[in-house]
Amino acid sequence: MQTEKLSISLPVDMAQMVRRRVESGRYASNSEVIRDALRVWQQREEEREERLHSIRDALNQxxxxxxxxxESELRQHFDRLLAEAEKKQKA
Known part of the structure; x- marks a missing residue:
């Protein structure tokens, strides 16, 4: 894996959180913590893009x-979607 060195500034609480993860032994370095966090962020962004794509497809259809x-059918439909979304967030 090719790497490129970046210099970043973090709020004190975030920097402490990174250090604690390394000190706990869960990660070998500060860079490893940041890379893992960026992978999670990237996955979340990809999932968001997939959801937006699905919404656009549904709107186009x-x-x-x-x-x-x-009105009643619409309310029931969106209430169900909201309940499903809230259930997923809690999981």
Whole structure:
């Protein structure tokens, strides 16, 4: 793996958190902690992009073939989606 050295500044509490992870033995270096955090961030961003892509696809499909729903049907649908999203966040 090729590497490039970067110099970053962190708030004191974040720098202490990084040091604690190294001191605990979980990571070998500060760089390893930062790389792991960046991998998690990258995964989250990729998942976000996938969700946005799905939403765009659904919107495009709906625009191409609109279906009319009652207010009650829409409310039930979005209440269900909200409940599912909240359940996933808690997991």
């Amino acid at each position: 709906a625009a191409a073939d609109p279906v009319r729903y009652s």
